[in-house]
Amino acid sequence: MNQTTAFPTTALSEWRDYFALLKPRVMTLVVFTALCAMLAAPGHIHPFLGAVSVLCIAVAAGAAGALNQWYEADIDALMKRTANRPLPAGRVAPGEALAFGVALGAGAVAIMGLVSNWTAAFWLAVSILFYVIVYTVWLKRRTPQNIVIGGAAGAFPVIVGWAAVTGDTSLLPWLLFAIIFLWTPPHFWALALFMEADYSKAGVPMLPVTHGLAATRKQILAYTALLVPVSIAPAVLGLTGWIFGGTVLLLGAIFMAMAVQVARSHATVAADMRVEKRLFKFSLLYLAIIFGALVADRLLLA
Amino acid sequence: MSADWTPAERAAFEQRRRARNIALGIVLGALALLFFGITVVRMIK
Structure with a gap:
């Protein structure tokens, strides 16, 4: 050569x-x-x-x-x-x-x-x-x-x-850690649902590839059901004020409603997965807004 | 190693190399400023 x-x-x-x-x-x-x-x-x-x-x-x-x-x-x-x-x-x-x-x-x-x-x-x-x-x-x-491990x-x-x-690290940062940890599966699995073909081709054992779309939808709902109460926990425990509490309550309810829609959906091709794409986009907004609310809470109320 | 590059390939390579060197220079300059800043802040504190 x-x-x-x-x-x-x-x-x-x-x-x-x-x-x-x-x-x-x-x-x-x-x-x-x-x-x-x-x-x-x-x-x-x-x-x-x-x-x-x-x-x-x-x-x-x-x-x-x-x-x-x-x-x-x-x-x-x-x-x-x-x-x-x-x-x-x-x-x-x-x-x-x-x-x-x-x-x-x-x-x-x-x-x-x-x-x-x-x-x-x-x-x-x-x-x-x-x-x-x-x-x-x-x-x-x-x-x-x-994805769950990657969330950590x-x-x-x-x-x-x-x-x-x-x-040092106290309870609040670990609760914030838990919020991101539990937010990651619904966020990425929503993406994985409409990108399933790509992951399948690469042989990456993403949940939709290994367990199917229906199981992934259930897992999204399960992790969202864990995410919402954990998101509210800092406010309930008195570690944050009402700005954070009110924001997570409202956005958590929307997140949950969207996760239920995804769990009920039967779409099998990416083009039909409107609710999945909407959940993926909303999940980004969710994290951005609740962390913004956390800062607003601290700067305005503390 | 690059004896049989065409003039166009050589020109493209040199342009990429120049851009890489400028980027590296900026990073090194920024690092020097960073350490200078850290030192000043630490001394004031």
């Missing part, structure tokens, strides 16, 4: 490819929930150090995303939605993605420790390791409950954000 004719991978990669490795869209949610937790936490952090802490959380999430893409390049290549990612498309070499992820993750944890405290840095490290090792490597390809990885940033301000 004449190696001089082949482009070296680094000749193909653009800076945008490295940015894409960070999964910037996933990062948005992580940064938002962590920032809300920081704003809602009792205590004070210098605004500059607070901003650096948020940056560390974002970079750590990006590092986890890069390591996830490094490990999953083979299945990403099989799905339409992910086939053009930098690794399956051959624009970034696997070794580069691995080094990029490890360096960013280690850097983010170290700077978090120096800027805020080592409790926050510890939970930040746990969040990366959990996402990469427990979710990506261990469970994603083995169990249809992979997405929920850690609130613990990190809270710890960055207070130096």
Whole structure:
């Protein structure tokens, strides 16, 4: 083989490819929930150090995303939605993605420790390791409950954000953790219902692929039935005020009604899954608004 | 290694490399500013 004719991978990669490795869209949610937790936490952090802490959380999430893409390049290549990612498309070499992820993750944890405290840095490290090792490597390809476990990885940033301000973790951040944890299955399974064909092709054991659409609909309803009371718990326990309480009560009722509609639906093709798509979109709004309400509660009522 | 690239391929490669180097420069500059800022805030505190 004449190696001089082949482009070296680094000749193909653009800076945008490295940015894409960070999964910037996933990062948005992580940064938002962590920032809300920081704003809602009792205590004070210098605004500059607070901003650096948020940056560390974002970079750590990006590092986890890069390591996830490094490990999953083979299945990403099989799905339409992910086939053009930098690794399956051959624009970034696997070794580069691995080094990029490890360096960013280690850097983010170290700077978090120096800027805020080592409790926050510890939970930040746990969040990366959990996402990469427990979710990506261990469970994603083995169990249809992979999304449930992945939800925990997405929920850690609130613990990190809270710890960055207070130096410890109390009941409220763990309840916020539980809200994101329980929100993830209905959110992603709603998506998985109308993306089932894609996951099936890639051989990822998503619930609609392994247990069918009807079982997934029931699971969505079950997790929503757990999510709503847990969402209301901070207000019931007196940890938040009426702004948060009223918001979760109203939005929780809507979420529940939509989950019931999804459970009753019998649509089998993506084009007919209007209620599923609506639940998916509403679930994003739900999380954004209740965390916004949490901050409003703290800033206006505390 | 790249002896038989066409001029167009070489130009495209050089453009990508330049953009990558500028991005890396911005990141390193931002990191230096970040540590400077952290030091100043820590000293004031």
